[in-house]
Amino acid sequence: MPDPRPKTESNPFTHNVRVVLVGTQEPMNVGAVARAMRNFGMSELWLVAPEPRVVADLEARPNSDAYRLAVHADPILDNLQRAETVLEAVGDCQLVLATTARSRDIPVGRLAEPREAAQAVAQVAQRGKVALLFGREMYGLTNEEMDQAGLIVRIPTAPEQPSLNLAQAVLLLAYEIFVATANPPPPPPERLAEREALERLFKDLESYILEIGFTDSKRFGYARRRLRRILHKAELTPAEVQMLRGLLHQSRWYAKHGPREG
Incomplete structure (x- = not known):
């Protein structure tokens, strides 16, 4: 049986996928996220209202925990963007996907598991930008931040340990998107509104x-x-x-x- 996994050559569609970390608290997580992104061909990282110690650590290179954990993903950290609000970070994107471990009474976006969400990302990324929203390490995204997303992803886990580390969540979604974009579905017939x-x-x-x-x-x-x-x-x-x-x-x-x- 042939190996269904994509080859490792560059995939232009993954470069249309933006990772947005909201309220990040730990510098090492930023570095680990950058490494996961580079593993799967993503290059655009945004930080929304990061904690001051994250900003200070990024500016402390070469004595930076973020850069130490990045492992060959320094270019992503060198070029990361900062914003004060989620809308500032995702305003030019045609699809915004948010991750959550919590259940909500009225989720604004459509609920999907990672593989299904990756197919939607692969479709839209052929025509425009996609943003992946990840929340704070301690409590995730607020309801108002989640309302910016048209697609909401819950990663199934064992009940004994329902939450994932931030970098683990990015890694899992990045892999699924990498696989989906290697053989993407047809793009939307028209460009979606930003x-x-x-x-x-x-x-x-x-x-x-x-x-x-x-x-x-x-x-x-x-x-x-x-x-x-x-x-x-x-x-x-x-x-x-x-x-x-x-x-x-x-x-x-x-x-x-x-x-x-x-």
Whole structure:
């Protein structure tokens, strides 16, 4: 039986996959993540609001724990990007995938296991950027940070030890994506809207449902998450996002001025 694993030559699609670490607390984990990324052809690393000791360690090279753990992945650390918010780090991405070990009542994104998620990444990465969100070592991502993702991944584990080390989680997903991108499914027929454009639509819609009384402040959180989930499932294109925002704008105008004359 032939070996189903991909060969180790460079895969251009994995370079479209961005790893985003949110609120990272341990410098050694940053180095281990960089090493895992380089193992599987990924090169773009972002840190969102890292702890001060992580920043200090990265700046302390050559006496840096992160660089010591990176093992030949120094270029990834040399070129990593920093951001203050998740949206700043993923705004230009067509697919955002978030990882979690917790169950949530209303997950905004579609739930998937690693292999299924890797297929979705491999499909979108042929046309645009994909971001993989990983949370803090102690408690992961907040609900608000998770809401930026259209796809949510839970890695199955034994109940005795349900959580993975940060670098282990990156390694596992990076491997699955490496395999999937070696023989990817057909790309989406159209380029998907970037996350920043979707967020503008979400904000428009969320203010609109309060304006028209569709919901109130007490029930707003529930309605907000449900509507985001519906729109994530739609996999909107840039033109579709603009059309929906235009519809909201026109309906506001109509409510204020009435029908146009002529």
